[in-house]
Amino acid sequence: MHSQTPYEITTVPQMPTTARAEMLPHEIPPGVQLVTLPGGIRTLAYTQAPAAPEPQPVPGAAPIPTWAKTTALLTPTIGGGVAAAGTGLSYAAPGLIAMSQALWATVALIAAGAIALPLLLGIGRSRTGRAAPTQITQNITATGLFGRANGTITNR
Known part of the structure; x- marks a missing residue:
């Protein structure tokens, strides 16, 4: 295996709280705060600063759509046509x-x-005289089931 050099972990000796000098509030850099840990020890810690609000974009003039221009130009024409009608x-x-x-x-x-x-x-017609009505007689004969029919018409 690899030989690893053991490192000894050392801690900074604790000073009595009466001998420790504390920083004044104006000496604390931005993003650092004095916090109290669950064990009761007070220490300086980096905190997340609230993000600066992004500046609101300045609304620029939006271009007018072509359909809106066309409609605006046609409106008086259509209104005038309706009025003329x-x-x-x-x-x-x-x-x-x-x-x-x-x-x-x-x-x-x-x-x-x-x-x-x-x-x-x-x-x-009735004043001109009464004529006998015309009679039409038809005589139709056919031979066989699919035979050709012959006929005569008589007008009297």
Whole structure:
């Protein structure tokens, strides 16, 4: 095995507490404090100093997104278009009302014509004289299950 040189551990002789000189508070360096250990001995010890707060970043001017610029530029245009459309509709309202009434009158005239025209035609035929109604006779013959059908039509 390796030969190890034994080292003797020595301790500093303790001085009586009355003979020990203590440091004044202004002599203690930063990060060192006077602490009392569980055995009652008071000693100097390094402590963790509270971390200095990081300085707050100064808010800089953020660039404006392109979509926001485009929207801001289009807003007056869209608003102006809506306003112009509203003004045009307000001027056109009396004409639109008259046109809608004319359209309803036209629909009513077409419906009345669809009902009256067959009645008028029926009256006109009855005045010209009564003719016998036309009779149509069909004679259809076929031979066999899949035979070709032949037929005649007679008008009388």
